[in-house]
Amino acid sequence: MVLQHTNLKRPRKKKQHQSKVLMKGDNKVSKTSTYGITGFGGYIPRLRMQRAAIAAAHKWMAPGLRSLGKGQRAFCSWDEDSNTMAVEAARDALGKRSRADLASVFLASTTLPFADLQNASIVAGALDIPNTTRTLDLGHSQRAGTSGLVTALRDTSAPALFIATDRPRGKAASTQEISVGAGAAAFTLGSDKVVATLLGSVSRTEVFVDHFRAEGAKYDYFWEERWIRDEGYMKLVPEAVKAALKETGVAAADVKHFIMAAPLKGIAAAVIKKSGLPAESEADNLDENCGYAGSAHGLIMLAHVLEKAGPGETIMLVGFGQGVDVLVLKTTDAIKDFKPVRGISGALADAQSHDAYLRLLSYEDSIELEWGMRAEKVLKTALNEQYRSRFQLASFVAGKCRKCATIQFPQLPYCVNTACHAPRENFDPYPLADQLAKVLTYTADSLSYHPSPPLYVGFAQFDNGGRLLMEIVDVGAAGLDVGMPLRIVFRIKDIDKARGYPRYFWKATPLQA
Amino acid sequence: MASGIKDKVAIIGMGCSRFGERWDCGTAELQAEAFEEALKDAGIERKQIDAVWTGSGLDAVNTGNSAIPTAMALRLDGIPVSRMENMCATGTETLRGAAYAVASGAADIALAIGAEKLKDTGYGGLPTPYKGTFNDLWLPLGSAPAGFAQLAAGYRAKYGFSKEELKRALAHVSWKSHENGVLSPKAHLRKQVTMEQIINAPMIADPLGLFDCCGVSDGAAAAIVTTPEIARALGKKDLVTIKALQLAIGSGVESTTDQWDGSYVRTTRMAAKRAYAEAGITDPRKQLGLMEVHDCFSITELVTMEDLFISPDGGAVRDELDGFFDRTGGGVPCQVDGGLKCFGHPIAASGLRMAYEVYTQLLGRAGERQLSNPTIGLTHNLGGVPYLGIAAISILGLLG
Numbered sequence: 001m002v003l004q005h006t007n008l009k010r011p012r013k014k015k016q017h018q019s020k021v022l023m024k025g026d027n028k029v030s031k032t033s034t035y036g037i038t039g040f041g042g043y044i045p046r047l048r049m050q051r052a053a054i055a056a057a058h059k060w061m062a063p064g065l066r067s068l069g070k071g072q073r074a075f076c077s078w079d080e081d082s083n084t085m086a087v088e089a090a091r092d093a094l095g096k097r098s099r100a101d102l103a104s105v106f107l108a109s110t111t112l113p114f115a116d117l118q119n120a121s122i123v124a125g126a127l128d129i130p131n132t133t134r135t136l137d138l139g140h141s142q143r144a145g146t147s148g149l150v151t152a153l154r155d156t157s158a159p160a161l162f163i164a165t166d167r168p169r170g171k172a173a174s175t176q177e178i179s180v181g182a183g184a185a186a187f188t189l190g191s192d193k194v195v196a197t198l199l200g201s202v203s204r205t206e207v208f209v210d211h212f213r214a215e216g217a218k219y220d221y222f223w224e225e226r227w228i229r230d231e232g233y234m235k236l237v238p239e240a241v242k243a244a245l246k247e248t249g250v251a252a253a254d255v256k257h258f259i260m261a262a263p264l265k266g267i268a269a270a271v272i273k274k275s276g277l278p279a280e281s282e283a284d285n286l287d288e289n290c291g292y293a294g295s296a297h298g299l300i301m302l303a304h305v306l307e308k309a310g311p312g313e314t315i316m317l318v319g320f321g322q323g324v325d326v327l328v329l330k331t332t333d334a335i336k337d338f339k340p341v342r343g344i345s346g347a348l349a350d351a352q353s354h355d356a357y358l359r360l361l362s363y364e365d366s367i368e369l370e371w372g373m374r375a376e377k378v379l380k381t382a383l384n385e386q387y388r389s390r391f392q393l394a395s396f397v398a399g400k401c402r403k404c405a406t407i408q409f410p411q412l413p414y415c416v417n418t419a420c421h422a423p424r425e426n427f428d429p430y431p432l433a434d435q436l437a438k439v440l441t442y443t444a445d446s447l448s449y450h451p452s453p454p455l456y457v458g459f460a461q462f463d464n465g466g467r468l469l470m471e472i473v474d475v476g477a478a479g480l481d482v483g484m485p486l487r488i489v490f491r492i493k494d495i496d497k498a499r500g501y502p503r504y505f506w507k508a509t510p511l512q513a
Numbered sequence: 514m515a516s517g518i519k520d521k522v523a524i525i526g527m528g529c530s531r532f533g534e535r536w537d538c539g540t541a542e543l544q545a546e547a548f549e550e551a552l553k554d555a556g557i558e559r560k561q562i563d564a565v566w567t568g569s570g571l572d573a574v575n576t577g578n579s580a581i582p583t584a585m586a587l588r589l590d591g592i593p594v595s596r597m598e599n600m601c602a603t604g605t606e607t608l609r610g611a612a613y614a615v616a617s618g619a620a621d622i623a624l625a626i627g628a629e630k631l632k633d634t635g636y637g638g639l640p641t642p643y644k645g646t647f648n649d650l651w652l653p654l655g656s657a658p659a660g661f662a663q664l665a666a667g668y669r670a671k672y673g674f675s676k677e678e679l680k681r682a683l684a685h686v687s688w689k690s691h692e693n694g695v696l697s698p699k700a701h702l703r704k705q706v707t708m709e710q711i712i713n714a715p716m717i718a719d720p721l722g723l724f725d726c727c728g729v730s731d732g733a734a735a736a737i738v739t740t741p742e743i744a745r746a747l748g749k750k751d752l753v754t755i756k757a758l759q760l761a762i763g764s765g766v767e768s769t770t771d772q773w774d775g776s777y778v779r780t781t782r783m784a785a786k787r788a789y790a791e792a793g794i795t796d797p798r799k800q801l802g803l804m805e806v807h808d809c810f811s812i813t814e815l816v817t818m819e820d821l822f823i824s825p826d827g828g829a830v831r832d833e834l835d836g837f838f839d840r841t842g843g844g845v846p847c848q849v850d851g852g853l854k855c856f857g858h859p860i861a862a863s864g865l866r867m868a869y870e871v872y873t874q875l876l877g878r879a880g881e882r883q884l885s886n887p888t889i890g891l892t893h894n895l896g897g898v899p900y901l902g903i904a905a906i907s908i909l910g911l912l913g
Contacts, residue, residue, distance in 0.1 A: 373636045377654075382646035393650055408769045410651065416769045441666040441775040444719040445659035447638055454719075457655045458663060459900070465771050469900070471653040482670040493650070505651050 035157055036197035037329070039188035041092030041340035042303040043085050044181070044290050044347040046474045046509075048072035051178050053355040058173040065178055072353060073291035074181040076167050077474060078363045078451035079492040081502065082109045082184070083119050086165040087126045087490040089184035091433070092341045093303075094161075097188065099129045103158035108138040108148040109165045110213070110295050113502055122504065123163065126490050128395035128431060144295040145185075146319025150327050152189055153198045159190035166294030169364055171219045179263060181291025185299035185344070195335040196306060196315065198327060200248035202240050205323035208232050225264060233267050234274060236324050241275045241316065244326035250314055252276045257305045259283040260318035261297035277316070289348050295321070302329075304344040311335055352476055362451070374449035379496040381503045391429075396488065396506040398466050399427030407466035430466075433488045433506060437462045442472065442480040460486055460508045470508045478510075485511040517791040520912060522612040522755045523744040524736050526555025529869045530628075532732035532857035533701040540575045540630040541586035543733035547862075548587050548626060551735040556747060559587070562737070563620035565594040566610035568603035568627035570860030573640040575630050583626065597861075600896030601809065602760070603627055604734065604864025605905035609758050611738050621743055628733035629859030638729055639860075658718035658726055660898030661810040665720050667775020668816060672827040680720055682830040683811035684711040687724045689839050690808065690848045694855025696882040701728040701857030725811040730857025734865035736872075741912060752912040753875050756792035756889065759784045760905045767900040778813075780904035781820035781893065788891075789822075792908040798823050801845050802887025803874055804838075805867035807895035808852045817893060818847075840882065849874065849882055864905060867892035871909045 055069030076085070086107055105127075107120035120135035138148040145164035152162045165184035170176025210228040211220045222228075237260065245252055258281040260268040268282050283301050285292075293300055298319050305315060311333045319325040342350075354360075361367040391397065392411050399411035404420035407430050415422040442458030456472040458480065472480060473491060486508040493505035528550030530543045538546070544567075552559065567583035569575040576582030580594040599606045604627040611623035634640050644652055669679055688708055694700045706724060714722035744752055761783035767773035785797075794800050806821070808814035818829040818838065823845060837844030850856050850870040853863060871890035873879050889910035896903030 373634070374638075374641060377641045379649075381650070385646040386650060389647055389650060406770060408765075410647075410769075412765070416765045418764070418766060439666075441663035443659050443662035443666065443721075444716075445656050445662070446719075447656040447658055447717050448641070448654050450654070455653070455655065455659065457653045457659050458666070459768070459775065461771065467769060467771060469653055469655075469768060482666055494654075503650060 034194050034197060035189065035191050036153065036194035037187050037306070038190040038193050038195060039093045039097065039338055039340070040186065040195070040303040040306050041089055041094070042183060042185040042300050042344040042347060043088035043092060044183040044300070044344065045074045045076050045080055045085070046350055046352045047075050047077050048289065048351045048353050049075050049357065049360050050353060050355045053357045054178045054360070057357040062173045065173065065175070068175060068178045071288040072351070073178065074183060074289070074293070075360050076182050076363060079473065079507070081113045081492060082111045082165040082167055083113055083122050084490050084492060084504065085167070085182065085184035086123045086163045086186070089165065089186040090123065090127050090161060090163055092343065092347070093186040093188055094127070095341050099127060101159045102129055102133050102161050104134040104136065104156060104160040105129060106136050106138060106148055106152050106160065106162045107165065108144040108163065108295060110139050110141065110144055111167050111169070112137060112139060125390065125394040126504065128397070129161070139295070142295045142321030143319040143323065143325055145299045146317060146325035146327060147203065149187070149299065150198070150201045150203065150325055154201070156189060159188065162187045162189060164296035164299040166296040168292065168294040169219060172361060172366060176220065176222070176263065179291055181286070181293045183290060183293040183300045183347070184296055185303040187299070187303070193334045193337065194332055195338050196329045196331045199250065199330050200244060200328050202244040202247060202326045203323065204236060204240050206236060207322055208236065229264055229267060233262065233264070233271060233320060237271045237318060237320060238275045240324040240326045241271070241277070241318070244316070244328050248328045250328055253278060254314050255281050255316045256313040257281055257283050257309065257315040258318070259298055259301045259305060259315065260320070261285065261292060261301055262320060263292045286348065289351060300344060303340070306331070306335065307340065307343045307345055309335055352474060371449055377449065378498070379494040380499065381496060381501055386503065393505060395431060396433045398430040398432050399424065400430040402426045402428060407462070407464050409466055409468050432462065432466065433490070435462050435464055435488070437486045437488065437508060439472070439480055439482055439484040439486060440467060441482070444479070456480060472508045472510070474509045476510065480510065487511055518612060518616050518758050519756050519791055519793070520741065520754045521616040522738050523741045523749070523752045523912065524738055524755070524868070524872055524909070525744050525747065525749055526551040526553070526557070526737035527735065527869045527872050528554060529699055529734040529866055530732050531699045532730045532859060532866070534632050535731035536632070538630075538731060540569065540628050541582070543630065543731060544583060544586050544626060544628045547628070547733040547735040551624070551737050555737040557622065557737065559589070561622050562589070562592065562624050563622055564592060564611070564614045565589055565624045565626065566597050566607040567594060568597045568607040568861035570598060570600060570603050570629055571631070571640055571642070574633040575628070599903050601807065601860050602864060602894045602896030602903040602905040603861035604866065605892065605894040605907055606760070606864070607861070608736055608865060608868060608907060609760065609905070611736065612755055612758055615738050615740055622737060622739045624735060624737055625865060626733065626735040627861035627863070627865050629861045630731050631729050631859055632731050656718060657898070658721050658810055661813050662718040662721045663775060664812045664816055664899050668812070671774055671776040674830060676720060678830065680712060681708070682815060682833045683720070683725055684708050685833050686808065686811040686814045687711050687854055690852045690854035693840055693849055693882060694851030697850045697856055700851040700855050701730040702851065702855040721810050721812065727809050727853035728855065728857040730859050732857055732859035732862045732866065734862045734869050736865055736868060751876055753872050753909055754912045755907060756910045757788040757906065757908040759788040759791060760903065761787070762903045763897070763901050765901070773900065777816050778820050778895065778899045778902055778904065780902040781817060781895065784904040784906045785821045788906040788908055794908065797821060797891070798845065801889060801891050803849055803871060803884055803890040804845055804847045804893065805850065805852065805870050805890070806847060806893040807863070808848055808854050809858060809895070813895065814847070814852070821891070821893060840884070846884055849879070849884065864892065864894035867894060868907060868909060875909065875911050
């Protein structure tokens with residue numbers, strides 16, 4: 001059943017706490033509506049680097065990394081970033097759901113590609129979300145995901161899309177490099193078919209500088225892990241957890257899932273123990289096959305938990321970074337009826353294992369390789385052309401001719417059908433991103449400059465009759481063949497390094513890695 | 514159908530520079546080399562030229578936009594000189610412009626010249642072209658071999674050849690051109706290679722290896738055209754006339770709709786049908802004495818044999834391996850001068866270089882590689898990629 005909050009006490013006024021911790025955010029949800037999470041999904045890059053390969057590369061100077069050389073970490077291909085992952089996570093959550101009713105789109109991350117150009121607008125454009133939707137970027141803290149989600153859940157009433165996405169970078173041979181991953185999670189929020197409600201939340205703010213990254217810096221600067229653990233997590237989190245349990249009236253023993261994403265090993269279990277939560281409540285931190293995906297990681301874990309959760313289960317979600325967020329959520333009966341397209345589990349399973357460590361460095365722009373003169377091509381984007389063409393390029397929209405039913409991309413001034421040639425005014429928009437396609441022709445081009453050689457290129461033949469030449473990415477060892485099924489993904493088409501501008505477009509990828 | 518151009522225009526002079534890595538020459542010097550030979554061959558002076566079509570393909574190299582650099586290089590003062598660019602079909606396009614000027618009566622004598630200085634890029638292969646502000650936003654980057662290699666995937670899927678079978682036929686295409694290139698003094702690559710060398714060469718764009726790709730060369734070629742009447746008045750006896758000049762361009766059907774299966778070049782078929790009709794050819798496999806086709810890649814030449822209706826669909830592999838296109842194979846000799854593969858492929862010069870070989874063979878001047886009394890030959894010059902192509906075909910023959 002959907003939990004109603006009308007029978008709960010109104011938040012009482014807080015007494016001034018003795019510590020400097022700000023307590024104003026403490027309250028259980030007083031909204032009378034049943035606003036909550038209505039859908040969820042996520043994305044983890046297909047590419048996984050074997051941690052043993054990273055450790056082996058650094059053995060000469062950092063032999064201690066060997067102890068971290070287990071499992072594999074997710075990493076972005078050269079043409080993925082926090083925006084592309086956000087789009088894929090949102091597609092996973094939205095499925096065939098209409099986007100027309102979404103009143104707002106929130107995008108939380110600390111690794112968005114643009115400092116001044118709203119990333120959420122790019123993501124919303126790719127998702128074909130109406131331009132009447134409010135869009136907002138959130139960031140600047142490992143709590144960006146949890147603080148953003150709690151804000152959206154508390155302060156929003158209309159249907160919304162909340163996405164957290166991150167691809168933390170670690171300097172070569174750092175523990176971050178070998179530990180972190182990448183990924184995104186997306187949630188639809190609303191009042192219809194709510195799958196999880198927010199029982200209450202607690203937030204604390206403390207300028208506890210466990211790490212920082214200055215504006216424009218590439219890597220984080222970290223303080224000693226032992227101090228972060230003892231003075232940070234172990235002191236700040238249990239207090240907030242306790243307050244959250246008190247506020248929501250939830251007994252510690254009733255917490256079924258405890259989610260606390262952290263770059264430190266074993267810290268969630270220690271907090272669980274100190275807070276008196278059930279030991280078995282610790283959620284899978286996806287370390288084995290993904291790694292810590294920064295400010296998005298807690299929400300990725302939440303999407304993963306929701307995939308498997310039954311009705312009436314209590315979930316505690318903790319975010320840490322210059323303070324603490326604790327969200328207490330409870331699933332409803334409707335959770336049985338929602339399924340993401342493939343979910344975090346599907347994304348985790350869709351793995352392509354790599355052991356060439358320099359690939360990771362090159363994709364993260366951490367090593368300068370000799371790409372030859374072909375890489376000198378000027379990739380300046382005509383921004384006005386990009387704006388003019390957004391009706392077909394932003395969210396990959398073909399035209400379907402009303403006169404002859406031919407589906408065509410790109411949409412040029414006249415219908416391509418030689419027996420028709422009707423003007424474009426006769427076209428209806430026909431989105432291609434979710435359409436099925438197969439390989440018609442292909443080649444592996446070793447001559448062209450490509451950051452992940454060879455460049456796979458070929459015609460994607462859509463089942464609906466449309467076709468176009470596409471870049472085919474994340475091709476596995478099996479290569480390509482005519483007739484191979486493809487799906488369409490949102491990626492960076494080119495990176496204009498001289499001007500720092502990535503331009504996005506859609507590519508095809510084999511259904512199976 | 515329009516009455517066509519058959520026998521309305523005669524080629525009275527041709528020139529072709531030595532192709533290759535011409536470190537000694539810029540575009541202007543290459544143009545001058547071809548120009549001088551053509552003038553001498555025609556037996557005319559510069560001032561007798563009424564109009565000029567000059568071709569160059571790539572702005573990244575060469576001498577830039579417009580016809581002005583050509584006019585300056587060749588000192589073509591005050592007459593109409595137009596620059597033509599239609600990708601790799603540019604050479605044949607310049608001939609088309611000059612021939613149409615003569616046929617219309619707008620010019621008595623016209624010059625077609627194409628030149629390309631590819632080796633000024635600093636690396637092997639062609640420079641990556643710009644595709645315009647819109648296409649740059651969505652169309653994948655891809656090299657020329659990547660565009661044509663896809664024909665192999667489509668061809669194999671349609672006719673069921675194994676990778677190895679097709680690779681062998683493709684290797685024969687290149688092997689044969691290397692054999693011919695040896696006998697071609699102005700050719701870029703004049704070296705025999707073995708089938709094994711070809712098959713085992715490094716991969717460029719699967720399944721095309723290094724020897725499946727044509728030479729990237731510097732070069733220029735030129736033709737001087739006039740009417741048969743003026744030619745005779747100039748004292749010319751054996752006249753080579755234009756029997757057909759056709760061009761077909763794709764409007765997106767292949768690349769946008771499911772009306773193409775990836776196994777052939779639609780524009781070549783359209784241009785070929787019109788060219789045969791214009792020239793009055795009904796059975797090209799029997800009637801043509803030689804062909805110079807656009808073998809930018811081995812797979813292109815292979816499917817072109819079907820697209821020109823020489824081999825039946827799916828039959829080019831057998832014809833190729835049977836030696837039907839070899840110089841001495843008893844069929845229709847193809848790429849007698851080595852083709853793009855070995856003579857070289859300076860983009861805008863290639864269409865005219867093909868005409869130069871046909872012209873030379875028809876006049877019996879081909880020396881060691883001379884065929885026995887050909888009377889009619891075909892050039893096939895392909896711009897773009899198989900699915901967005903510009904097919905330009907000329908048929909040249911002895912008059913009367």
